[in-house]
Amino acid sequence: MRFDIITVLPGLLESPFAHSILQRAQKKGIAEIHVHNLRDYSTHKQKSVDDYPYGGGGGMVMNIEPFAACIDQLKSEREYDEVIFMSPDGVTLNQQIANQLSIKENIIILCGHYKGIDQRIRDIYVTREMSIGDYVLSGGELPAAVLVDAVVRLIPGVLSDETSALSDSFQGDLLDAPLYTRPADWNGHKVPDVLLSGNAAEIEKWRFEQALERTRTRRPDLLK
Known part of the structure; x- marks a missing residue:
């Protein structure tokens, strides 16, 4: 390009x-x-x-x-x-x-x-x-x-993880879900248990629900 x-x-x-x-x-x-x-x-x-x-x-x-x-x-x-x-x-x-x-x-x-x-x-x-x-x-x-x-950044081959661009905010008219990384417990602030469960289906469900709620709260215009 x-x-x-x-x-x-x-x-x-x-x-x-x-x-x-x-x-x-x-x-x-x-x-x-x-x-x-x-x-x-x-x-x-x-x-x-x-x-x-x-x-x-x-x-x-x-x-x-x-x-x-x-x-x-x-x-x-x-x-x-x-x-x-x-x-x-x-x-x-x-x-x-x-x-x-x-x-x-x-x-x-x-x-x-x-x-x-x-x-x-x-x-x-x-x-x-x-x-x-x-x-x-x-x-x-x-x-x-x-x-x-x-x-x-959307052109194939540009990002090392091409699936990353597909899950960005505004793809699918939703904001992104909350993101977490190590440590799992920082000064008593813990990562949601579902993300540590290893259950891919439950994690996807949680992420979708969080993205939907975040969009409804911050950018309700996108849901129209």
Whole structure:
């Protein structure tokens, strides 16, 4: 799976992709993550990529030409399943969307900045607009990193225990059940007996009941 991320701040994405699961996925050759500096596609002498908005108002708007030039070049080299724009007014990312995207092959992610990007890029090129929550960040770089992390960990071969991703919170619209490890008794706080019983059927039943109760208490909206 290949991700091409277009941003005006490529340095901001160096660390998230250089550690842990994302680093391992790239070393295994399971995922490719390429970050493209939008300024490399600017035709302006100062490599600017923004201008004042038509109609007035505060803030600057990112130009259409650099985005179009970068996207067109990438599309000339391979076919893309999605061109995703990270935007606070997009559809909120959830586990089901991450599952859907994990079976794609090539994805472009656009990171906005300033006040936003020229609407024509959104109209002509973008296939999905995605948000990570109802709040505004300084740019789309951190949301892009969140999206890539959520998707890559689902690709077969990335996690050492592939069944782990299938039991995560939000898989099956339920939060995860409580988790415990050694010691079984810590200062009088004990692990539930059922988890020590070795009875797989009873343990699964307990976990489902706990997940259901936790979801009902914390996220009842998921049960609708």
